[in-house]
Amino acid sequence: MRNLLLTAVLAVAAAGAAQAHAFLERAEPRVGAVIARAPAALRLTFSEGVETALCRVSVTGPPGFGGAGAVRPAPGDPTSLAVELRGPTPPGAYTVRWRVMAVDTHVSEGTFRFEVRG
């Protein structure tokens, strides 16, 4: 009975409280990866759902890089975004800057790099 009461009180204290922030859980190419050839698109997966319309991803690369396309939702996965890399994608270091608004209203941002060896 005492445990039940304690659980109930804890529950009231916690209810509606634990709102997570969207953290980058994984990326394709992986964070810090050195790859032989740039993919056609980047895919960023977050720890919770994101509002695609309010997310921004920019990619900078070596001279000659064609730039990044618009942010698109990844089909069937509300936690992922896809960003097309417009060719050409010459060898060199690429920096990805992301800023996302999670479905729980929180904004988070970050940067990661990958390298195309060629």
Add this chain to the structure above:
Amino acid sequence: MSQGLDLAIVAVRFASFGLAIAALGAAAFDTYAPGGPRAAAAVRAMSALLALSVLGYLTLLGREAADVSWPSPNDVAAIATSTRFGQALVVVLLAATVQAAMGMSPGFRWVRLALAGAAIAPFAFVGHGADAAGLAGGVLLGLLAAHLLAIGVWLGALPWLLLAVMRRQPDRLALLERFGLVGGVCVLVVLGTGVGVLVFMMIAAGGNLGPGYVATLLAKLAFVFGLLCLAAINRFWLTPLLRRHPERARQALTRSIVTEQLVAVAALGFVALLGQLDPTM
């Protein structure tokens, strides 16, 4: 602006939740305590303020999303139309606006209650519940909405109960007993839905809560525990005392309800703060 604590958003969350709770409590009190103070004018005023507060909330979220110091109407419209939490806030805004524009006739009592409910329940979508999907997500949203409604009916009625006690209304004992019944049901709903939400949260958080977040959560816990103690004292000790020692009980009830309201405000502050903290901090 991002990732750090935005005090403006904490403040607007505090105001929005507080006004929605106060409006619902007043509207509910007016239905089960018709002999008590008329709350219709207060419901209207609080709903007008709630509408302004929600507009401010949408504007601040638009600022966050656009990463600018002052968002354009398009930035705010993007929040309001393209996100689930934005659409939920629009529902709150509409319900509060209709409430503020509505007449104060006693015949509208139940309409006022329904509108006040519609102005608080959508907050379930603004926060962790927004990430929910499928059947489990529907259950979580239902639990959060019931949690908010019960909190509103219980804590939002306290100022009106206090007025009735302070004014020495002749029917105050019957009124206190009715409030005790309604408040008791609300406390049970708050506890029951809280347990349900905790189960979802434990699964979602995976035990990965940081010390700063836990400390803030424990501070809120202390205030919630205080609220439950005060509610129990009012219900099981001071209300029966009113029959035997009316004046002594009236003074004690006045002190107790004032304290309960202050504790509720403090707890609400922590709710507003917790919603903006990174749980892993």
